[in-house]
Amino acid sequence: MAMVIEADVAVIGAGMAGVSVAYELAGEHTVVLLEQESQPAYHTTGRSAAMFLESYGGPEVRALTAASRPLFDSAGSLLSPRPLLWVAPEEQMDRLATLAAAQPELRRLDPAEAAAHCSALRTDWVAGALLEENASEIDVLGLHQFYLGGARRRGTTVLVGAAVRAGRHDGSRWLLDTAAGPVAAAAVVNAAGAWADVVAVALGVPPLGMTPLRRTAAVARTGRVDRAWPLVADVGETFYFRPEGAGVLVSPADETPSEPCDARPDDLDVALAVERVNEATDLGLRSVRTAWAGLRTFAPDRKPVTGPDPAAPGLWWLAGQGGYGIQIGPALGRMAAAAVTGGAVPEALSVARFR
Known part of the structure; x- marks a missing residue:
């Protein structure tokens, strides 16, 4: 019988959303990051020609973009000026x-x-x-590696080839059947990008219409x-x-x-x-x-979805970032981590929520 990997939080998806929230959670919590592909950032994150554009998107996106700027500025040379x-x-x-x-x-x-x-x-x-x-090009893979490497240094276990096939909540924790073996976690973050609804169905939770x-x-x-x-x-x-x-x-x-x-x-x-x-x-x-x-x-209203699923204890969503996921990733990762742990969500980050 395969050994069960246990963690405080299982994050599903190792694109920008998944690695950012894993980084923010790790250190004070044990985290396992589950990626269905053979490498992280294989799909949308790895193919993004992202820009940091404070004039792009609706009011919520622009607020999250502005709130992400301090991380970009503090993490080094991730931005290159391009109006x-x-x-x-x-x-x-x-x-x-x-x-x-x-x-x-x-x-x-x-x-x-x-x-x-x-x-x-x-x-x-x-x-x-x-x-x-003041617009800039984003070093997308540099930002992804900042989070992925940082999460690993903080103790996160990263599993590739770990598609989630099924899951259930036993009253105290989630038990996940993955292609890399069984995983048990008190909380699960669905950061599976285009597969977020597929993951929800695997967990027995209604999809959101992504x-x-x-x-x-x-x-x-x-x-x-x-x-x-x-x-x-x-x-x-x-x-x-x-x-x-x-x-x-x-x-x-x-x-x-x-x-x-x-x-x-x-x-x-x-x-x-x-x-x-x-x-x-x-x-x-x-x-x-x-x-x-x-x-x-995108979610039906084209706004990011971040927060607890009211129909499933211990399940959190971090999805629906649309074409803004790289430039708002730092703010959303921090906001999602605060929500999962019961911490205070900064006012600047409170514009995205679960609906």
Whole structure:
């Protein structure tokens, strides 16, 4: 009979959500981190081209982003400055005005000023723009390793190839049947990303209606790129691009519903990204060097879900981060750990909750 691994908390999922909450819990509590794949961060976290954008998302996301900033600043060189340029053709100017009214800290630019920041933009396409000067690229794997390595140093047991097949609460603790052997824990944190509802069903708990959405990205070849260009995104969220080495990273900002899976890029989505970027610029992109896809998972109201499940004692959710999971990961990990242990949740972090 396999030996039962016992812990105070079992965290399911070793993407950014799972490693951040494991790090915050470890030290004062015994933690086991369960990952179904053969390595952590295999899916969405490992494929993210994340940015730290304080103008991105709704009020809750923006508050969590701001609350995450101190961790990024204290953890070392995880952020590299790259401004965000929101651009709008004439038909999107009403959206640009709405964004400008909601976030007056963004600087308004005319077409010529926008082109001064990114010389590839066509001034006959851009009708207006907004600039977030303090945006940054995130070293995603660096942040993930900060948490994963820190959790291990604090005593966390990390098990890969440990898909949760079933689980039940015996009145005092959770008993989990995993592919790596049985696990017993007083509390379980469901941080399984696109698989969060699958895990819930395995635990005999009603799913929350999480929807994984595929996002495609590619690096296109170009003979003309300036590493100082900002991230450029249209305010209607139909494309974005930024420098990536000697090429340009492009995306059609797609949100294609998907089953939880090892996401693969669709050739039509890649072609659409290239077409839309070519329409707004004079880059003349023709060929693609590499392409990939990841799943961004949302709750029905598109807000993060963090907190106890009222139908299941000792079960906590940390899911539904959508496309914001990297930039809000530090705040959500800290908030979730405080909730699991009964600690006080800082007011700045109280904007996400279980519904």
